[in-house]
Amino acid sequence: MANKKVNAVIIGAGAGGGIVAKELATAGFSVVLLERGRWHTFNEYNNDELISQRSNALTCPFGPDNEKYRRTVPDGKGGWRVVVPNEWPYGNNAGCVGGGTLSYGAMAWRFMPEDFAMKKTYGHVEGSTLEDWPLSYDDLESFYEKAEYEIGVSGDPSLNPFAPARQKPYPMPPFPYNREGNMLEPSARRLGLHPFPIPMLRNSVFYQGRSPCIHMRTCIGYACPVNAKAGSQNTVIPVALKTGNCRLLTNCKVSEIIIDERGRASGIRYFDAQDKAKTQPADLVILCAGATETARLLLNSKSNLFPNGAANNSGWVGHNLQGHAYCGAIGLFGEEVYDDAGPGACIAINDFNHHNPGILGGGLLANEFIRQPYLFTGLRPPGHARWGKEHKVFQRDYFKKHISVVGPIQEMPVFTNQVTIDPAVKDYWGIPVLRISGYRHEKDLEGCDFLASKAEMWLRETGAHTTWKMIPGKETGAGQHQAGTCRMGNDPKTSVTNTHGQAHEIDNLFVADGSLHVTNGGFNPVLTIMALAYWVSAYIKKEWNGTRFK
Amino acid sequence: MTDYSRRDFVRIAAAGAGGLFFVSSCISKQSRWFFFTDEEASLAESIIACLIPADDFPGAKEAGVIHFLDRQLVGYHRRFQNLYRNGLANTRKSCLQQFGKCFNDLADEQKILFLKSLEDNTVPGEPWKDMASSDFFNLILDHTMQGFYGSPRHGGNKDYASYRMLQLDYPLIIGRHKYETD
Numbered sequence: 001m002a003n004k005k006v007n008a009v010i011i012g013a014g015a016g017g018g019i020v021a022k023e024l025a026t027a028g029f030s031v032v033l034l035e036r037g038r039w040h041t042f043n044e045y046n047n048d049e050l051i052s053q054r055s056n057a058l059t060c061p062f063g064p065d066n067e068k069y070r071r072t073v074p075d076g077k078g079g080w081r082v083v084v085p086n087e088w089p090y091g092n093n094a095g096c097v098g099g100g101t102l103s104y105g106a107m108a109w110r111f112m113p114e115d116f117a118m119k120k121t122y123g124h125v126e127g128s129t130l131e132d133w134p135l136s137y138d139d140l141e142s143f144y145e146k147a148e149y150e151i152g153v154s155g156d157p158s159l160n161p162f163a164p165a166r167q168k169p170y171p172m173p174p175f176p177y178n179r180e181g182n183m184l185e186p187s188a189r190r191l192g193l194h195p196f197p198i199p200m201l202r203n204s205v206f207y208q209g210r211s212p213c214i215h216m217r218t219c220i221g222y223a224c225p226v227n228a229k230a231g232s233q234n235t236v237i238p239v240a241l242k243t244g245n246c247r248l249l250t251n252c253k254v255s256e257i258i259i260d261e262r263g264r265a266s267g268i269r270y271f272d273a274q275d276k277a278k279t280q281p282a283d284l285v286i287l288c289a290g291a292t293e294t295a296r297l298l299l300n301s302k303s304n305l306f307p308n309g310a311a312n313n314s315g316w317v318g319h320n321l322q323g324h325a326y327c328g329a330i331g332l333f334g335e336e337v338y339d340d341a342g343p344g345a346c347i348a349i350n351d352f353n354h355h356n357p358g359i360l361g362g363g364l365l366a367n368e369f370i371r372q373p374y375l376f377t378g379l380r381p382p383g384h385a386r387w388g389k390e391h392k393v394f395q396r397d398y399f400k401k402h403i404s405v406v407g408p409i410q411e412m413p414v415f416t417n418q419v420t421i422d423p424a425v426k427d428y429w430g431i432p433v434l435r436i437s438g439y440r441h442e443k444d445l446e447g448c449d450f451l452a453s454k455a456e457m458w459l460r461e462t463g464a465h466t467t468w469k470m471i472p473g474k475e476t477g478a479g480q481h482q483a484g485t486c487r488m489g490n491d492p493k494t495s496v497t498n499t500h501g502q503a504h505e506i507d508n509l510f511v512a513d514g515s516l517h518v519t520n521g522g523f524n525p526v527l528t529i530m531a532l533a534y535w536v537s538a539y540i541k542k543e544w545n546g547t548r549f550k
Numbered sequence: 551m552t553d554y555s556r557r558d559f560v561r562i563a564a565a566g567a568g569g570l571f572f573v574s575s576c577i578s579k580q581s582r583w584f585f586f587t588d589e590e591a592s593l594a595e596s597i598i599a600c601l602i603p604a605d606d607f608p609g610a611k612e613a614g615v616i617h618f619l620d621r622q623l624v625g626y627h628r629r630f631q632n633l634y635r636n637g638l639a640n641t642r643k644s645c646l647q648q649f650g651k652c653f654n655d656l657a658d659e660q661k662i663l664f665l666k667s668l669e670d671n672t673v674p675g676e677p678w679k680d681m682a683s684s685d686f687f688n689l690i691l692d693h694t695m696q697g698f699y700g701s702p703r704h705g706g707n708k709d710y711a712s713y714r715m716l717q718l719d720y721p722l723i724i725g726r727h728k729y730e731t732d
Contacts, residue, residue: 050700057696058626058704066626084629340718373699373716387601387691388662392609392715399716 002267002279006030006247008540009268009282011254011297014099015526016513016533017288018232019147022239023537025246032280033240034270037063037096038250039233042225047218049372053094053103054221056086057374062103062223063095068253068428072435080435082425091323091436091478093290097250098233100480101526105220105343105369106201106229108153109523110144110531112164113137114354115361115410118519122360128412128441129320130360133518134490134499137164140531143538147530152207152230155199162194162350172204175213179339180367180403181347187461188349198348198366201526203228210234219342220369255431257285257301257310257509265310265509271429283547284508284540288533291321291482291515292419296434298486298496299421311503316496318420320413322484322520323477325440327448328365328406329455330379331464338400344370352407352454353522359450360443361410363522365458368404379404381468403462405455406470409448410522412441413484417476438476448472481525486515501536507549512536585623585631590638591616596654597641598694600661607715610698610706618697618706619690630689637686640677641668647675 008024010017013035021033040062050057059066066084073089075081085092093100114121116133124130145168147153154172157163174197177185181197188195203212213228227234240246251273258279260266267281287294295318299309309317348366356362371379376399377391385391417438425433452469459467488511489495492504501516503509512533514525521528543549583591595616602610610616623631645653645664653661667673668683669691697706707713713720 046701046703048701048703050696050704057700058622066629373712373718374696377695377699387665387694389603389605392602392605392607396607396715 001276002281003032005267005281005283006032007282008032008284008286009034009280010286010288011268012036012099012287012289012293012513013097013232013237013248014094014288014290014513015101015232015529017286018098018101018235018237018240019530019533020286020288020512020537021246021248022236023534023541025240025243027541029245031240031246032282033237033246033248034252034254034268034280035095035097035248035250036253037094039097040102040223042223045222047216047222049218049374052218052221052372054372055375056092058086060085060092060094064092070425070427070433072422072425072433074437080422080425089436089475089477091292091482093478093480093482096233097237097248098231099290101201101231102223102233103221104201104229104231104480104526105345105524106526107345107366107524108148108155108199108201108527109364109521109525110164110166111137111521111523111528112162112350112353115519115521115523116140118361118410121354125360125412125441125443127414128443129415129494130412131487131489131494131518134488134495135535140528140535141166143531143534144527146534147527151201151232151235151530152203152210153199153201153527154204156197157199159196160194160350162353170199172207175200175202175204175346177346178341178344179337180344183337183462184347184367184403184405184458187463188347188458191458191461193349193351193458195347195349198346200343201230202343203230208235215341215343217340217342217370217372219344253429253431254289254297255300255429257297259301259303259306259310259506261304263303263305263506265506275429284510284544286510286512286536286540287486287515288511288513290513291485291517292434292436292478294511294513294515295419295485296421299419300432306505311496311505311509313505314493314496316487316494318485319415319418320484320487321417321419321436321438321476321478321482322411322413322517323479323481324363324408324520325411325444325448325472326406326408327452327455327469327471328368328404329452329459329467329469330381330402330404331456331459331462332398332466333401333403333464336400337403342370344368352451356450359447360412361519361522362447363407363409363451365405365407365451365455368406371399371402371404373399381466403459403464405458407451407455408481408522408524409444409451410520411444413519414438414441414476419478419485436476436478439474440472440476445471445474481514481520483514483517483520483525486511487518488516489518500539501532502539510536510540583620585620585634586616590635591620593638593642593653594619594634594690596661597665597690598697600658600665601691601694602698608708608711610694612708613698613706613711614708615694615697615706618700618704619693621705622693622697627693633681633686633689636681637683637690640681640683640686643677644673644675647677648673
C-alpha cells in the first residue's frame with residue numbers, strides 16, 4: 001500500500017535524521033521521518049545498570065531488540081556466526097527516536113582542521129585508504145556553530161590552545177570539574193599539558209526551555225529525566241513536528257530504496273508497526289540510519305542499473321568501516337575519588353590529537369564517564385583474578401578509589417574493514433542482514449599504545465599508586481562511533497557521495513550520517529554528524545527547485 | 551496480546567489454579583525453579599558461591615544470584631539455555647571422573663582448582679570434547695556478576711547486598727544531586 005507522496009523521506013531519527021527533518025520541514029518541504037524504534041522516556045527503566053545502553057547486559061533498552069535483529073561476524077574458524085544486538089560484535093548504536101543521542105554521553109567535539117586533511121598531513125599510508133575530506137574545517141565551521149546553538153552545547157574553548165578557530169563562543173558556560181577533574185587538572189599542568197572542561201551537548205544552565213543538568217549517577221547509557229541532555233528527540237524533532245510538515249512514523253523498518261527505470265530514487269519500501277508492507281513515494285530519499293544500516297539499505301536495494309546495490313557501481317558502499325580504537329589507562333588511589341555524580345567525564349586534553357612523532361593522528365584524552373558496579377567487574381590489572389575472594393576485595397577497595405583516563409584513537413581507514421550482505425541470514429522481516437568483518441590497521445594499535453602511555457603518565461602524576469594500560473583488540477568494530485561506509489569525495493570511482501552527501505550516481509538520494517566521514521577524527525563524532533546534517537540540508541534547500549536540482 | 555474478556559480471564563485463572571493443585575498433589579517434588587532442575591540449581595549455586603564467596607559481606611549465594619540466573623534463563627538469557635544445560639552436565643560428569651564425587655562435596659580448595667581448570671580449558675576428559683569449558687565458565691561468571699551487581703529487580707542482589715558492600719545509595723532519588731552538590 002502506498003502512502004501519499006512527499007518531498008522527502010528521511011530514514012532514521014537519530015543525530016543526522018532529526019536535523020535534516022527539522023531543516024527541510026521548516027523550509028516548507030513535506031517530510032516523512034521513518035524510525036525503526038519508538039519514543040522512550042526515562043521512567044521506563046528505573047536507573048538499572050543491566051538495562052542501560054552502556055552495559056546492554058539484559059537488552060538494548062533503546063533498541064534494537066534481540067528478537068528481530070541479527071548480524072553475522074567471523075566465527076574464527078572460517079565461517080560466520082550469528083550475533084544479536086546486545087552482543088558486543090554486533091556493533092550496536094541505538095534504534096529509537098533520537099537514536100544514540102537519547103542515551104549518549106554527549107561530548108560535543110569539533111574535529112580539528114587536520115582531521116579533514118589526514119592525507120595532506122600524514123601522506124600515503126600503506127594498507128590504508130587514507131584520504132582527505134572533500135571539504136575543510138572552514139567549510140563546516142558555521143554548521144558546527146549551528147549545531148552548538150540549536151541542540152545546545154556547554155563549554156569554554158579559551159582554555160584549549162588546540163581548539164580550532166571559531167566565530168562564536170559556546171551558548172552555555174562550561175561545567176565545573178568533579179572530584180576527579182579537580183585532581184587531574186593540576187597534575188596535567190605540572191606535566192605541561194593543557195586541560196580544559198569537555199564541551200557537552202548538555203545544559204549547564206536553563207536553555208531553550210530545558211532544565212540544567214542534575215548530575216544523575218545514571219547519565220551515560222540512560223535517557224535524561226529532566227531533558228538536560230540534548231538529543232535530536234528533545235530539540236530538532238519536536239521543532240520539525242510543530243511545523244505540520246513532518247510526519248514521524250515510529251516502529252517502521254525500511255527494507256529497500258525503490259529505484260525507477262531511469263535510475264532515480266522514487267521512494268522506499270518499509271514494514272509498518274503492524275508489519276504491513278508499505279511504500280512511501282518521495283521526491284528525495286535521505287539516509288540517516290548510521291554507517292552500518294545505511295550501507296545495508298543501499299546494498300539491499302538492487303536493480304537493473306545498480307546490480308551491486310543503489311549508488312554502488314563504484315563498489316565502495318560498505319567499505320572503510322571505522323569506529324574508534326578506544327584506549328587509555330586506569331589508576332588506583334589511596335583515597336576516595338568517587339563523588340557519585342554523573343556524567344563523570346569533565347576534563348580533557350587535546351595535546352595528543354596530532355603531530356605526535358611516529359604516530360598517525362592520535363586522539364583526545366579525558367577522564368572516563370562514571371562507572372557502575374557491574375561494568376567495574378571488568379576493570380582489573382593484568383593477571384588479576386576475575387573472581388573469588390580477590391575479585392570481591394578489589395571491587396570493595398577500589399570502586400571508589402580509581403580513575404580511568406581514556407581516548408579514541410583515530411583509525412586509519414582500511415578498505416576491507418567492511419559491511420557486506422550475508423547471503424543466508426535474514427532478520428524478522430526477511431530482510432538480508434549485515435556481515436561485519438575486518439582488522440584494524442597496525443598503526444592504530446601503535447597509536448593506542450602511545451596514547452595509553454600518556455594516560456598512564458597523567459594518572460601517575462595525579463598520585464595513582466598503581467596504573468595499567470587498556471589496549472583494544474585487532475578486530476574492527478562498528479558500535480556507537482560507526483562511520484565511513486559511504487565516503488564522500490570528488491572521485492565517483494573511489495567514493496559514494498559528493499561533497500554534499502548526494503550520491504554520485506543518483507541525484508535525489510542523499511546520505512546524512514556518519515557514513516559520510518572520510519576519516520573519523522580523534523574525537524567522539526556526534527557533533528560532526530550534526531554539522532554535516534546541517535551542511536547537507538543547506539545544499540538541498542538551496543539547490544532543489546521542487547522537481548529537480550538546479 | 552490476545553483479547554480475553556474479564557470473565558474468560560477468571561475462568562482461565564481458576565483452571566490454572568486447579569491444575570496446579572492437581573499437579574502438586576500427584577508429584578511429591580514440585581520444582582521451585584523456572585529453568586533449573588533441583589540438581590542443576592544445587593550445582594550452579596555451589597559454583598557461583600565460589601565465584602563471589604561470602605566474607606564479611608554476603609556472597610553470590612547469600613544474595614540469591616541463583617534466582618537471577620533461573621529467571622533470566624527463561625527471560626533475556628533464554629538463548630543460553632543449552633549452554634547452561636550442557637555446561638552443568640559436563641561439570642558434573644568431569645567432577646565425578648576426576649574426584650569420584652560431586653562438585654558440591656569437594657573441599658573449598660578443590661572447588662577453586664577445578665573451576666580454574668574450567669576457566670583455562672585444562673580440565674581433562676571426555677565431557678568437554680564438544681564445547682570449551684571456558685565458554686561455559688565465562689558465561690556463568692558474567693551472569694553471576696550481573697546478578698550480584700545488578701538491580702534486585704532482576705532476581706539477585708537481595709537486599710541490595712552488593713550496593714551496601716560498595717556503599718552506594720539505592721534506590722537513587724531523581725534530583726537528589728541538585729540539592730546535595732556543594
